[in-house]
Amino acid sequence: MLNNTSLTLNRGFKIRNFEEDKIAILKSNPGLHFVIQNDGTYIFSGNYYLTDSEGKLIKSFNVKITPIENYPNSVPIVYSTGDEIEKIDDYHISKEGIICFDHTYTLNKLASGGLRLYDFIEFYFPKYFSWVLLKQSGKAENLKEWAHQDDGTIQYFQEILEINEIDKIINFLEGYLNVTKPRRNEKCYCSSGIKLKNCHLDAVNILRATSKKELQGDLSKLIKVK
Secondary structure, three states: OOOOOOOOOOOOOOOOOOHHHHHHHHHOOOEEEEEEEOOEEEEEEEEEEEOOOOOOEEEEEEEEEEEOOOOOOOOEEEEEOOOOOOOOOHHOOOOEEEEOOHHHHHHHHHHHHOHHHHOOOOOHHHHHHHHHHHOOOOOOOOOOOOOOOOHHHHHHHHHHHOOHHHHHHHHHHHHHHHOOOOOOOOOOOOOOOOOOHOOOHHHHHHHHOOOHHHHHHHHHHHHHHO
């Protein structure tokens, strides 16, 4: 999980629009191609080259990055289109090949602030595909790995709230969902009695990027597993 929900990269150049983003992606990733589809939407498709610190190829992965709506305030959907990775939960990849790089809440927060595809690829791709190779070789047992699906959401809340008890996480979410607009000086929803600005304001700022409908759905799941 990306704790500070920002992708600050020392890339040394500006990306001010999609065209500049596209140019940066293709320059940095020679195995990827920009394709305009028959319906006018676009994808990036081809090979992602995982390289070492000296630029030497480690392994190539077939990927597809789907059309992006509301650029730059949306999260790209990335598919593994080859057979390099088994499409199972253990590799955080769906049977359709969709790769889970991070929790939805973190990705929504990133997108809310403007997410450049170049930054997304440069940050997440080397981390994920390097982890895949370690896991395939049986050397990932000492690396921190997030749980899958609903268990991953529970783990996510435990991390950002620093609360382990599911009952307390549920109380926090119910309190957050019951207010129209969070206010810094109101009491925190964790029932600590401390003002929000001095307690879980960072967590609230992450959650605000996700719709309350989605959060309510996850809350319902937490209540069922309590």
